Amino acid sequence: MGSDFYCDCVLSGQIPVRIVAESERVLAFEHTQPTWQTHIVVIPKEHIAELIQIQDPSLFSEVFALLSRLIKERGFATTNYKIITNGGSYQSTPHLHFHLVSGLPLDPANPAQSGELKV
């Protein structure tokens, strides 16, 4: 597993991202290397390594409230969307993150877009 891209680069401000939504503890921004027509990343602002490390159940609510808001605002419920999170060896950076994707994969030949998205 690589370094913590989200703490080291995104939350630190080292790599600028285009923020699309945010709440007190959750940040949503456009993926820096999108692999779908719409590719948004949603992360907790505090360091949490992966899904099973969430201690505070209200953080689940906050994450999914933000995802739900984005889906509604962008009309994805009438087109398409999926939410992906990786764990174990699928996870390429040790900070919990959700991919919200919609539309078509940008490279359908890429096996990573079959459901094993990295970063």
Ligand SMILES: [Zn+2]
């Ligand atoms: Zn982190």
